[in-house]
Amino acid sequence: MGSNIKKPDRKPFYVYLVIVIIAMLLINMLLLPLFTSRQYQEVDYGTFLDMVDEKAISTVEVKNDYIYFESKQGVYYRVVAMDDANLVSELHEAGCRFSQVDTSSSPLETVFFGWILPLLIFYGLGVLISRAMLRRMGGGSGIGGNPMMSFGKSNAKVYVPSTTSIKFSDVAGEEEAKQLLQELVDYLKNPKKYADIGAQCPKGALLVGPPGTGKTLLAKAVAGEANVPFFSIAGSEFVEMFVGMGASKVRDLFEQAEKNAPCIVFIDEIDTIGKKRDGANAIGGNDEREQTLNQLLTEMDGFDGSKGVIILAATNRPEVLDPALLRPGRFDRRIPVELPDLQGRIDILKVHARKVKIADNIDFAAIAKMAAGASGAELANIVNEAALRAVREGRRFVIQQDLQESIEVVIAGYQKKSRVLSTKEKLIVSYHEIGHAMVAAYQSNSAPVQKITIIPRTSGALGYTLQVEEDEKFLLSKEELLNKIATLTGGRCAEELIFNSITTGASNDIEQATKIARAMITQYGMDDQFGMVQLSTQNNIYLGGDTTNACAPETAKTIDDIVVKVVQAQHDKAKKILSEHKDKLHELAKFLYEHETITGEEFMKVLNSPTDPQFQTEN
Ligand code: ADP
Ligand code: MG
Ligand code: ZN
Numbered sequence: 001m002g003s004n005i006k007k008p009d010r011k012p013f014y015v016y017l018v019i020v021i022i023a024m025l026l027i028n029m030l031l032l033p034l035f036t037s038r039q040y041q042e043v044d045y046g047t048f049l050d051m052v053d054e055k056a057i058s059t060v061e062v063k064n065d066y067i068y069f070e071s072k073q074g075v076y077y078r079v080v081a082m083d084d085a086n087l088v089s090e091l092h093e094a095g096c097r098f099s100q101v102d103t104s105s106s107p108l109e110t111v112f113f114g115w116i117l118p119l120l121i122f123y124g125l126g127v128l129i130s131r132a133m134l135r136r137m138g139g140g141s142g143i144g145g146n147p148m149m150s151f152g153k154s155n156a157k158v159y160v161p162s163t164t165s166i167k168f169s170d171v172a173g174e175e176e177a178k179q180l181l182q183e184l185v186d187y188l189k190n191p192k193k194y195a196d197i198g199a200q201c202p203k204g205a206l207l208v209g210p211p212g213t214g215k216t217l218l219a220k221a222v223a224g225e226a227n228v229p230f231f232s233i234a235g236s237e238f239v240e241m242f243v244g245m246g247a248s249k250v251r252d253l254f255e256q257a258e259k260n261a262p263c264i265v266f267i268d269e270i271d272t273i274g275k276k277r278d279g280a281n282a283i284g285g286n287d288e289r290e291q292t293l294n295q296l297l298t299e300m301d302g303f304d305g306s307k308g309v310i311i312l313a314a315t316n317r318p319e320v321l322d323p324a325l326l327r328p329g330r331f332d333r334r335i336p337v338e339l340p341d342l343q344g345r346i347d348i349l350k351v352h353a354r355k356v357k358i359a360d361n362i363d364f365a366a367i368a369k370m371a372a373g374a375s376g377a378e379l380a381n382i383v384n385e386a387a388l389r390a391v392r393e394g395r396r397f398v399i400q401q402d403l404q405e406s407i408e409v410v411i412a413g414y415q416k417k418s419r420v421l422s423t424k425e426k427l428i429v430s431y432h433e434i435g436h437a438m439v440a441a442y443q444s445n446s447a448p449v450q451k452i453t454i455i456p457r458t459s460g461a462l463g464y465t466l467q468v469e470e471d472e473k474f475l476l477s478k479e480e481l482l483n484k485i486a487t488l489t490g491g492r493c494a495e496e497l498i499f500n501s502i503t504t505g506a507s508n509d510i511e512q513a514t515k516i517a518r519a520m521i522t523q524y525g526m527d528d529q530f531g532m533v534q535l536s537t538q539n540n541i542y543l544g545g546d547t548t549n550a551c552a553p554e555t556a557k558t559i560d561d562i563v564v565k566v567v568q569a570q571h572d573k574a575k576k577i578l579s580e581h582k583d584k585l586h587e588l589a590k591f592l593y594e595h596e597t598i599t600g601e602e603f604m605k606v607l608n609s610p611t612d613p614q615f616q617t618e619n
Contacts, residue, residue, distance in 0.1 A: 040068065040078035048079045052094045060091055060098035069096075165224035171217050172351045172376070173344030177207070180335045181222050184310050188226035188262045191308035202333050203300060204311040206270070206326070208318045209337030212377030215314035218337060219266040222312065229263040231256065235272035238292045246273070246292030254299040254309075262308030267296075270313040274321045293322060300330050339375055341455050341597040342368055348376050349403075352383040357397040367403045372426055372596065373455065374410075382410045428495060429454045430593040432505055434585060435494025437603055439574045440487040442581070453597040478526045481516055486570040486577075488513040493574045494585060517566040521559055522547070535559060587615040 051057050051071065060069040067081045091098045168178050187194055187201040194201050207215040216232075223230035233253060238246040257265045273292050303309060313331055315321065325331050340348055345368035353362065371379065383398075385406035390398045433452050476484075492506040518536075525532035535555065536547040549556050578585055588606055592598055 040076045043077050043079050045079055045082050048077070049090075051077075052090055052096075055094045055096075057094065057096045060096055062098070062100045165227070166217065166220045167224050168221050170351060171214050171221050172347035173340045174214060174218065174337060177218055177335050177337050178221075180333070181205070181218060185222055185225045188222075188228050188264070188308055188310060191262055191306065195306050200306075201310070203303075203309075203329060204313065204331040205333040205335050206318065206321075206331040207312060207314040207335050207337050209316060210339055210375060211316050212375035213337045213339055214376045215337050216266075216268060217376075218335075219264065219312045219314065222310075223264040223266075226262070226264075228308075229260050230266060231260075231263060232266040232268065235267060235269040235274065238273050238289075246288055247295035250292060250295040250299055254303060257309045258303060258307060262310075265309060265311045267311065267313040269315065270325070271315045271317045271320050274313075274315070274325050276320060276322045293325075297324055297330065339373060339455050340379075341453060342372075342595065345371060345374065345379060348379045349383060352380045353398075356383060356387040359397055359399045362398075362400055362403065366400075367407060370404070370407050378410055382406050385410055426454060427589075427593060428499060428503060429505065430589045431494040431498050431585065432491040432503075434588045434592055435490040435492070435497075435574075435578060436487055436509075437490075438581060438585060438588065438607070439490030439493070439577050440483075441604070441607060442577045443483040443486060451597065451599055452592060452603060454592060455596055478520070478524075481520055481524075481526070482566070482570055485513045485516055485567060486574045488516075489567070489571040490574045490578065493571065493578050494589075497575065497578055497582065498585070498589075513567050513570070514563060517563045518559070519547075520566070521562055522549075522551075527562055529558075529562070583611045583615045587612055590615075 048067065048069070051069075056071050056073075057069050058072050060067060062068075062081060065081050067079050069077050069079070071077065088098075168182075171178065184201070184205065191201070207218060209215055219232070220230060231253060233249070238249055253265060257263055273289055273296065275289070275293075300311065311331075318334070326334075342365075346364045349364045349367060353364070367382070368379075371382065374382070382403065383406075386398045386402035389402045389406055390396075393402075395402075433454060437452050488509040491509055492502060495502050495505075520526040521530060522535035525534075535549065535551045537550045549559075551559070584607060588603065591602075591606055595602075
C-alpha cells in the first residue's frame with residue numbers, strides 16, 4: 001500500500017536528474033569545442049599594450065569581457081578587457097586587424113550561461129548539502145560504533161545489534177526509569193508470551209526530562225538489553241524543505257520498523273513535530289509539521305501492536321505536546337528521567353571514569369557534591385575535561401585535582417544555562433522543603449511525606465515535596481483543605497524563620513494555596529459568610545480548570561479579602577508549628593542538604609527520634 005503512494009514523490013527527481021545529464025552531454029558536444037579548440041595564454045593588460053606598441057600583434061578580437069589576440073608568431077593570447085578609450089586608435093596605429101565579436105546572437109551560449117550553468121551549480125550544491133546533512137545525522141549516534149546501514153528512502157537508520165551495544169548498566173542512576181522500561185524489554189524479548197495471553201503491550205512510551213539526563217541513552221539501552229534493532233530519527237529531521245516529505249518519511253520509518261520487528265523506533269525531540277495544533281498559527285503556519293504529526297498519529301494507530309514494535313520518544317517540553325499524542329494507544333506511558341541526586345551523580349561519574357585511566361584513590365562523592373544539579377551529560381563532560389587536563393599536565397592518568405579543576409570549568413560554563421545550585425541556594429531549598437514536610441507531618445490530617453528532594457525537577461520547581469495520599473481521596477474536608485494551605489505556606493515559613501529573608505522559590509506554593517482558598521469559598525461553600533452559594537464557574541475541568549467569577553464586583557472584593565484572611569491564618573499556624581520545632585527543622589534540613597533526596601520513612605525516623613544535641617536550640 002505505502003509503496004505506490006511514495007513513488008510520485010521521488011519520480012520527478014530522477015526525471016530532473018536525467019534532463020540535467022542530457023543537457024550536459026549536449027553542452028559537451030556542441031559548445032565546448034568552441035572554447036577548447038584553442039589554447040589561450042593569459043597575459044595582463046600591460047603586456048598586451050606593450051605588444052601593441054611593438055606591433056607584435058596580427059589580429060585582435062573583443063568578445064564578452066575578454067580580448068583575444070594572436071601574435072605575429074602565431075601564439076594565441078587572452079586578456080581581460082578594460083575600459084580603454086584609446087585602444088581602438090592604438091590598434092589602428094599598430095596596423096592590426098581588429099573586430100568586436102557579437103555574442104548576443106549565440107542562443108546556445110545564452111542558454112548555457114543563463115540557464116543550464118546556474119541549474120548545474122544549484123544541483124551540485126543541493127547534492128553537497130544533502131550529503132553533508134546525511135553525514136551529520138549519522139554522526140553522534142550509533143551503538144558502540146557499530147556498522148550502520150542507511151536505509152535508502154528515509155533517514156531512519158538501523159543499527160545492527162551486537163554484543164558491544166549499550167546496556168542498562170551503562171546508564172547510572174535513573175532506577176525508576178529503568179524499572180519502567182524493563183517491562184518493554186521483556187516484551188521485546190518475547191512478544192509471544194504476551195500475545196498468547198492476549199495482553200496488549202503499550203505501543204509507545206515518552207521519556208520526559210531535562211536535556212542531558214540520558215533519555216537517548218536509555219532508549220538505546222532498551223534496544224541493547226532486548227537485542228533488537230534501533231531505528232532513530234530526530235523530530236527536526238521530519239520537517240524538510242519539501243512539503244510532504246515529512247509525512248512520507250514517517251510512512252517509510254514505520255514500514256521499515258514493521259519489517260524488522262521486534263524493534264525500537266526512537267523519535268528524539270518529538271516536540272518539534274508534536275507541538276499542539278492550533279488555528280493561531282494558520283497564517284503562514286506550518287502545514288508541513290501538522291501533516292507529519294497527523295501521519296505519525298495515523299501510523300501509530302494503524303500498526304499492529306502484537307508485532308513487537310515499540311515507539312519511544314523523548315522530549316524536554318512535555319507541556320507543548322499535542323494531547324492527541326498522549327492518548328491511550330499512543331504515547332500513553334510517561335517515563336520521567338530526572339536530574340541525578342547525589343548517589344546518582346556518584347554512579348554516573350564512576351561509569352564515565354571507567355572509560356579513562358584514573359587514579360584509584362579518587363573521592364567521587366566529593367566531586368559529586370560540588371556538582372549539585374548537574375546533568376549526566378555535564379558529569380560526562382567533567383570526566384572528559386579532567387582527562388584533557390591530565391594530558392595537558394603531562395600525566396598518564398586522571399587525579400582528583402583534575403576532576404576538581406574541570407568541575408569549575410564545566411559548571412561555570414553551564415551555570416547560566418542549567419540549574420546548578422549554589423551552596424547557599426541548596427541550603428535555602430533544603431529548609432524550604434523541610435518546612436513543607438514538617439508542617440504536613442505535624443498536622444494530624446495531612447498525608448505522610450513520601451519523598452523529599454532538593455534536586456530541580458522537570459516541573460520547574462526547585463525542590464519538590466511529594467505528598468501521596470494513603471488512599472486516593474475524592475472527598476476532602478474543610479479541615480484537610482486548610483491543612484493543605486498551611487503545608488503550602490510551610491516552605492516560605494521556614495525561610496522566614498531561619499534566614500530572616502524570603503525568596504522567589506515559593507511562587508508555585510502561593511499560587512496553589514490561593515487556588516485552594518478561593519475554591520473553598522466560591523466552589524465548595526465552605527465559608528460561613530456566603531454558605532452554599534456558587535460564586536464562580538469552572539470553564540473546563542479538563543484543561544487546568546480555570547474559573548471565572550460569577551458574582552457582583554463588590555462580592556468579588558469580599559472574596560479576595562476572605563482569601564487573604566484564610567491564607568494568612570494558615571501561614572501563622574505553619575509558622576507556629578515550625579518555631580516550636582526549630583531544632584528538628586535544623587536537623588532535618590541538614591540531613592536533606594547532605595542526602596539531597598530522602599524518603600518519607602527516613603524523614604519520619606529523624607522526626608521521631610530524640611533530637612541530636614548539636615541542633616538543640618533555646619526554645
Ligand atoms: P538526553 O537525550 O536526555 O538529552 P543523552 O542521553 O543524549 O541525554 O545523554 C548525553 C550523554 O550524557 C550520554 O551520552 C552519556 O554519556 C551521558 N549521560 C547522561 N545521563 C547519564 C546516565 N544516567 N548515566 C551515564 N551517562 C549519562
Ligand atoms: Mg537526547
Ligand atoms: Zn515550596
